[in-house]
Amino acid sequence: MFTGFDVDVIQRALPYLWQGMLFSLGLTLLAMVGGIILGTVLALMRLSSYKVLTLPAGGYVNLLRSTPLILVIFWFYFLVPIAVKQITGNPYASGIGPFYSALIAFTLFEAAYYCEIIRAGIQSVPSGQVNAAYALGLNYWQAMIRVVLPQAFRNMVPILLTQGIILFQDTSLVYVVGLTDFMGAASKVAQRDGRLVEMYLFAALVYFIFCYFASYFVKHLHTRITPPR
């Protein structure tokens, strides 16, 4: 069954694969930070009492959540260069490259998912906390930033990290616009050397080990930081 399984191919490709892995991790980290910041803004908009804020935020989140990630990546791969030309006013501007359009796509896509997580997190903070903050004379922003959000984020850390693991798996989809992330690197070596079996099984193994231990860590963290009730 595994006769002729060539470990040597994997060994020779390791430096190249490592470059790809750094790309995947970098993209995950940047999109996660951007997604959480934008997601928090969206969540506050969806929870506000002004229709001018709730409607666009709700529409954005529902639209992005019903569109496949690959289609979103294609959308931004197409739209970002046009936007750059509009902003710079130079019709010959060459865009900002596939990495940044992928980063923008992932950030905006993940923001919709983070928004829903953060909204649930904010809603899980007892309303007495908000009332008490207002009673002390804090205004909306002070109450949010000093009372509600710290408690909400403490409860949400495990779910936010789990979403980050899902995001890490999803970054493999940048393959569709030809970027060399970990999967892209594995696939290029596989095609070049005609070693599909070795490279794809190795890629699966690496993703499995990484995500398995990351989820294990998140579960451990969850039991540690859950505040006593």
Place this chain on the structure above:
Amino acid sequence: MDFSFLSQPAFSGGGTYLDWVISGIKWTLLVSILAWIIAFTIGSVLGVLRTTRVAWLRTPATAYVELFRNVPLLVQMFIWYFVVPEILPKALGTWMKQGMPMPEFWSAVLALGFYTASRVAEQVRSGIQSIPAGQTQAALATGLTMPQVYRHLLLPMGYRIVIPPLTSEFLTIFKNSSVALTIGVLEMTAQARTISEYTFRTFEIFSLATVVYVLITLAVTVLMEFVERHVRVPGYIGTGK
């Protein structure tokens, strides 16, 4: 926005670009629905196995869920399409590569089905485990056997509890079916990209594809709300007035 290109004859295949869009929708629905049948069947069995007290049933089910949940769908697609025919016994592998009709399509269905099964299993398990243990004990005390408890208490209640998360898994499977384009299935997203390359009407065709996915989402949501209303248990929170 100019959608007149849809009625123009397509670059190849004889039909118009609208025919390409319709064929894309057809493949998206086919891949997703067949994969959902696999995912729901296997996921239910695995979910139930994970709640039993028998270790030799529980451990393989847990291993399956961990394995399929922690490998990206794209990698699983490639493994079903490129790797599985190579590591199977030679005759079967050759048949998969040469004799099997529509190898991309069936590889995509299997990959998406087995991947989603691990997520369905988790939902079914959490539904069953959210039923208070007192109910199981009461059922056992009235003389039901453990299989009867599953048949008459845990499964009917558990499935009703997990309808909302199962709905979102069902929605996810339609979105995830777009990953099938990486192994050459011409579903909606793939057709949108191909048409944009031939006509340069990128904005229009991507908008159309987005609308198609939004409509699928709406249709599934309405369907599942109907199911939920139909099977709800009176007297539970969230079952309405």
